[in-house]
Each structure stands twice: as structure tokens, then as C-alpha cells.
Amino acid sequence: MKICVDPGHGMSNRSPNVFDTGCTHTENGFLFREADIVLKYGLTLKDILRARDIDVFMTRDDNTDQAPVGRRAQNAKNAGCDKFVSIHVNDVEDDSAHGLEVLYNDNADKALAQKMQDALIAATKLHDRHIKHRPNLAVLKFDGPAVLVELGFIANDGDRAVFLNPQMREKICVTIADVITAS
Numbered sequence: 540m541k542i543c544v545d546p547g548h549g550m551s552n553r554s555p556n557v558f559d560t561g562c563t564h565t566e567n568g569f570l571f572r573e574a575d576i577v578l579k580y581g582l583t584l585k586d587i588l589r590a591r592d593i594d595v596f597m598t599r600d601d602n603t604d605q606a607p608v609g610r611r612a613q614n615a616k617n618a619g620c621d622k623f624v625s626i627h628v629n630d631v632e633d634d635s636a637h638g639l640e641v642l643y644n645d646n647a648d649k650a651l652a653q654k655m656q657d658a659l660i661a662a663t664k665l666h667d668r669h670i671k672h673r674p675n676l677a678v679l680k681f682d683g684p685a686v687l688v689e690l691g692f693i694a695n696d697g698d699r700a701v702f703l704n705p706q707m708r709e710k711i712c713v714t715i716a717d718v719i720t721a722s
């Protein structure tokens with residue numbers, strides 16, 4: 540089994556040689572960037588999977604890797620991946636929005652998305668925003684099981700306290716690894 544781990548955003552995601560930070564939030568003068576947060580998640584998930592002797596392909600390993608969003612699914616396929624998991628942080632204007640959701644593209648992945656959602660809600664106790672069908676997300680157009688995890692909302696203090704916590708990051712990545720490798 541080979542898993543593609545896709546930390547969202549990053550260099551050349553939307554435009555060549557432009558760094559896409561993803562969503563951002565400033566709190567007490569500190570700028571939080573989705574691209575940095577989800578890269579840490581991706582690298583943690585990679586380490587957990589490799590420790591289980593599972594092959595991993597990263598769509599990007601750092602903030603300089605060229606990772607156009609329209610090529611990620613194909614790059615994963617070319618690398619021989621069987622499954623694809625993308626990691627993001629959510630954003631809206633309204634700071635009251637909170638919780639975790641798992642997105643899927645193909646109807647065949649609905650059961651996997653639901654398992655991922657249930658396991659992550661149990662692990663984090665975050666608000667359950669339920670799974671969402673997103674047939675037009677380019678990154679999910681992977682030929683094989685694929686889900687996208689939205690860890691929580693960057694502007695919500697409660698969500699951020701959860702997903703920025705290193706112990707919680709480890710727990711979330713163990714949970715993602717358990718679900719993606721089980722099915």
C-alpha cells in the first residue's frame with residue numbers, strides 16, 4: 540500500500556512560483572498560515588505511516604516544493620499511490636463557525652469519508668460538521684480512495700487550540716493513519 544499525503548496550499552498551488560498561504564489568521568500579532576499548519580500535519584502523518592512500514596508520497600515536503608493543485612492527484616497516481624488524503628484548515632468570515640469536516644469527491648469514497656469523520660470527531664471532540672460531497676474539487680480527482688480533512692476553522696479560538704496542540708496533532712495523525720490504512 541502506498542499513501543499520498545497532501546498538505547494543502549504551498550508553492551505554485553494556484554499560480555506558478557507564487558506561494559499560496561491558504562487561509563490566515565492574526566492573533567496577538569502572530570500570523571497563522573494554513574500552509575504551515577497543514578505541512579506539519581502532513582510531515583507528522585508521513586512519519587506515523589512510515590513507522591508502520593507503509594510507503595508514503597508527499598505532494599510537498601516543504602514550502603518550496605512546486606505543488607500545483609491541478610497536478611497533485613495525477614502526481615500521486617504517477618508515484619504509484621493507492622490512496623490519497625489531503626489536509627486543510629477551514630476559513631470563513633464568521634468567527635463563530637467551528638468544527639471538523641471530511642470532504643469527498645467520488646460516491647465510492649462516502650463510506651471512507653464517514654469513517655474518517657467519525658474517528659476524528661471521537662479523537663478531537665470537535666464540533667461535527669459532517670461529511671460533504673465536493674465533486675468539483677480538483678485535488679480529490681484521484682483515481683482511487685481519496686478524502687480531504689478540514690481540521691477546523693483558523694479564526695475560531697476553540698478549534699485553533701485543538702489543532703495547534705502538538706499532542707492533538709499526533710493523535711489526529713494516528714487517527715487518520717488508522718482509518719486510511721484499514722479500509
Ligand SMILES: [Zn+2]
Pocket residue numbers: 547548561562573627628
Ligand atoms: Zn485549504
